[in-house]
Amino acid sequence: MISPLERARMLDAEMQLQRAWLELSLRDMSAQARESPWGAFNAFKLGKIGLSLLKHRSLWLAGLSLLLNFYRRHKKGKS
Secondary structure, eight states: OOOHHHHHHHHHHHHHHHHHHHHHHHHHHHHHHHTOSOGGGHHHHHHHHHHHHTTOHHHHHHHHHHHHHHHHHHHHHHO
């Protein structure tokens, strides 16, 4: 059986790996957009990158957890 502390450490390590992977992906994609010979379309390409990032499940989960945390804090404040 996994202790709560070990579980928390595993979840923390997983989140750090996901964050590092997303940062590397974003850095790679933005570098590709900057190297493009189509200078006028850089803003469009960066927008496309933003849309493609929304496809990642980990970003949706992070956003959902933030919303849940805000909701919980809001409920605690009213009690």
